[in-house]
Amino acid sequence: MRLCKTIPELRSLLKAVRAEGKSIGLVPTMGYLHQGHLSLIREARQRCDVVVVSIFVNPTQFGPQEDFARYPRDLERDAALVAEIGGDVIFAPEATEMYPPGYSTYVEVGGVSEPLCGASRPGHFRGVATVVCKLFNIVRPDIAFFGQKDFQQVLVIRRMVQDLNMDVEIVDVPIVREPDGLALSSRNVYLSPEERKAALVLSRSLNLAREQVAQGQRDISQLKELVISRIKAEPLANIDYVEILSIPDLKPLDKLQDKALLALAVKFGQTRLIDNTVLEA
The missing domain is CATH 3.30.1300.10 (Pantoate-beta-alanine ligase, C-terminal domain)
Incomplete structure (x- = not known):
C-alpha cells in the first residue's frame, strides 16, 4: 500500500495505473475509520482494480463553532486498517496542500443542499462539494463510494456530478450499524x-x-x-x-x-x- 501526501505524488502514481488500463475507485473519508468506512472500501475492492482512500479532515465543511479541532485523527491506525482490508493507496494531504495561500474557489450546489444539514450547518455543503470536486479532479476515479448515512451528501454529490458533467459513477453503500442499532460514526x-x-x-x-x-x-x-x-x-x-x-x-x-x-x-x-x-x- 502507498501513502501519498502531495497531489503531484498521487497524480504520478495514478498516471501509471491508468496507463495499464486499470480502473480506479475512490473512497473519500475524514479518517478515524470504522466499519462503515471499511464497507465502502470492500465495495470498491470488488468493483475496481485500484482503490484510493482519501483521509482528510476538510476544514471548509466545518462551521466556526463546530468540532474541527477535536475531530478524531489517527493516520497510523487508519493506514493499518486500509492495508488490512486491501486498499491500495491512501491520499492524506495537509490542509495547505488542498487549500494553498490565496485559495478562493468554491463549489455551490443549490436545491438539495438547502434543507436538513444545509439549513442547520450553513456553508457545510459548499465545503463538501468543493473538496469532493477537488478529489475527483485529483484522483479522476471511475467510481466513487459514499455511505447512505450521509444521504443528503450523496444527493448533493450526485447533483454536482450531473450538473458539471463529471465522468464518475457515484455508488452509495448501506448504513452500517452496531448490533444495538446505533449507526456507526x-x-x-x-x-x-x-x-x-x-x-x-x-x-x-x-x-x-x-x-x-x-x-x-x-x-x-x-x-x-x-x-x-x-x-x-x-x-x-x-x-x-x-x-x-x-x-x-x-x-x-x-x-x-x-x-x-x-x-x-x-x-x-x-x-x-x-x-x-x-x-x-
Missing part, C-alpha cells in the same frame, strides 16, 4: 456511556416510523410527530431537525406516495449525530 467516540445508551433512540424512532408505514400510515405530519415524540421522551436528546422529504429533490411532502427520506439530527451533550431511513409506501 467517527463522532460516536465523543459520547459518554449515558449518551451512548440514549443515542439508541435514533434507530428506534426510525424503526417506529417504518412500522407505522407498514401498517398503512401515509400522513407525513403524523409520522413526523410520532418520531419527534419518541425522541423527546429521551431526556438527553436535543433535536436539531426531524424531516420527511421527497427523494431525490428533498422537497416537503403531505402524503407518502412512493419513497421519502426520514432524516434526523439530534444532539447528545455536545455530540451531534445524524441518521436516516427511506420510507416506502
Whole structure:
C-alpha cells in the first residue's frame, strides 16, 4: 500500500495505473475509520482494480463553532486498517496542500443542499462539494463510494456530478450499524456511556416510523410527530431537525406516495449525530 501526501505524488502514481488500463475507485473519508468506512472500501475492492482512500479532515465543511479541532485523527491506525482490508493507496494531504495561500474557489450546489444539514450547518455543503470536486479532479476515479448515512451528501454529490458533467459513477453503500442499532460514526467516540445508551433512540424512532408505514400510515405530519415524540421522551436528546422529504429533490411532502427520506439530527451533550431511513409506501 502507498501513502501519498502531495497531489503531484498521487497524480504520478495514478498516471501509471491508468496507463495499464486499470480502473480506479475512490473512497473519500475524514479518517478515524470504522466499519462503515471499511464497507465502502470492500465495495470498491470488488468493483475496481485500484482503490484510493482519501483521509482528510476538510476544514471548509466545518462551521466556526463546530468540532474541527477535536475531530478524531489517527493516520497510523487508519493506514493499518486500509492495508488490512486491501486498499491500495491512501491520499492524506495537509490542509495547505488542498487549500494553498490565496485559495478562493468554491463549489455551490443549490436545491438539495438547502434543507436538513444545509439549513442547520450553513456553508457545510459548499465545503463538501468543493473538496469532493477537488478529489475527483485529483484522483479522476471511475467510481466513487459514499455511505447512505450521509444521504443528503450523496444527493448533493450526485447533483454536482450531473450538473458539471463529471465522468464518475457515484455508488452509495448501506448504513452500517452496531448490533444495538446505533449507526456507526467517527463522532460516536465523543459520547459518554449515558449518551451512548440514549443515542439508541435514533434507530428506534426510525424503526417506529417504518412500522407505522407498514401498517398503512401515509400522513407525513403524523409520522413526523410520532418520531419527534419518541425522541423527546429521551431526556438527553436535543433535536436539531426531524424531516420527511421527497427523494431525490428533498422537497416537503403531505402524503407518502412512493419513497421519502426520514432524516434526523439530534444532539447528545455536545455530540451531534445524524441518521436516516427511506420510507416506502
